[in-house]
Amino acid sequence: MADTLLLRALKGEPKLLNLSNKKLDKVPKIIGKLCTVLQVQLKNNKLKDLPKEFGSLVQLEILNIGNNELDSLPQALQHLINLTVLHAFNNRIKELSPVVISNLRQLVLLNLNSNQLTFLPTEICRLTSLQNLSLDNNLLEELPFEICALTKLKELHLANNRLTSLPLEFGYLINLEKLYLQKNRLRELPESLGKCFKLSTLDVAANELRIFPTELAKLPLRELYCEANPLLQNLPVHSVQEEEVLTLKEMCARQVMHELKDRWSYTRKSIEHYPELKEMLSQSSKCGVCGNAFLNTWLECVKFVDSKEIGMVKTLSGRIPVRTLLCSYKCFNEPGHDLYGVAFP
Structure with a gap:
């Protein structure tokens, strides 16, 4: 055929x-x-x-x-x-x-x-x-x-x-x-x-x-x-804050990223000659409270966001847990934010 x-x-x-x-x-x-x-x-x-x-x-x-x-x-x-x-x-x-x-x-x-x-x-x-x-x-x-x-x-x-x-x-x-x-x-x-x-x-x-x-x-x-996922729930649990001990690499990275904010700084001009350093700093995160950059995740928090507040029109109603990263416990203890520490079983 x-x-x-x-x-x-x-x-x-x-x-x-x-x-x-x-x-x-x-x-x-x-x-x-x-x-x-x-x-x-x-x-x-x-x-x-x-x-x-x-x-x-x-x-x-x-x-x-x-x-x-x-x-x-x-x-x-x-x-x-x-x-x-x-x-x-x-x-x-x-x-x-x-x-x-x-x-x-x-x-x-x-x-x-x-x-x-x-x-x-x-x-x-x-x-x-x-x-x-x-x-x-x-x-x-x-x-x-x-x-x-x-x-x-x-x-x-x-x-x-x-x-x-x-x-x-x-x-x-x-x-x-x-x-x-x-x-x-x-x-x-x-x-x-x-x-x-x-x-x-x-x-x-x-x-x-x-x-x-x-x-x-x-x-x-x-x-x-996002149904049928074990999403974090807003359930209070007791926690203990650990003392902050930053590595030398982290302290230097934070200082460099702070100076990079100044468009006229010597550091901003010099970093163009160090592509590996520039690439490493590009992987940084920004603190959800103070807005400063940091290299390694220090404190993982969660913010419960109403799905309707972020423009979703075809989704399940309710609050969605969204990750927020903080640079220190100092920021976590600042008043006025709606962030919660994350506790995994």
Whole structure:
């Protein structure tokens, strides 16, 4: 049947080839002759691979190989340099070929939902045009930090995996608008999430979160879903304040960052000659009370924020625990703030 359809197609110059729902266990090699085709639909078959001739379809822009029996992305795909949309959902894919991934640089959408992926190759960073990446219902336990190089990414779907954390560099995804992380094993979200200034939808339901990042309230969130998490509750417990003992490194860092506030200071001019020091200080935090910068986390507190006060219109009502970092117990003991110390069992 497939051979007949392909022979008919060869008589013209088709832009679309639909071989979905044909019970195919292989694609005829003659498909490589359809050099004008822009879209191929092969979903809902029994394919385990694609012939090498498939790589001749160099003008192909859209490919759907969803709901087949593929163990990996076919090697023939590495030649499809104009491919912008690839659906490979509901297969048996266990890993992604670095060679294939490295050559699909025009991909805008990649759908790998419902496979058996346990990790992503570092070459994922080569997909520099990617705007929508969907990896729901896989077996991912971690993400490579290279995924944070996908700066054009707008939607990232990672629901129902086994993630316990996200890369610290997550804030580099500056165009991210929608992030779906429900049904994972996340214990915390990276502080850099606050740098995703376009994030409007965040779904972290059914994880193991107790507190949200410091700058959550600064994000333009319209939807936040966080049910079924063991979020911190405002329950008073007795605590003992420890004596403050700062390291020499911390004291020096605080002094340097204080002098950097003066635009005419000698320190501000000199630091340009010490890129490693500049990079280290860029990782500093700002005290939630006095506003001064410090290098290492000294005191972790929590502020309970009403979700309605930060612009969320499609979310569960109630108060959300947001992390706030302080530079000292002196600031913690200052009157007038609504911060609480964090006590973990």
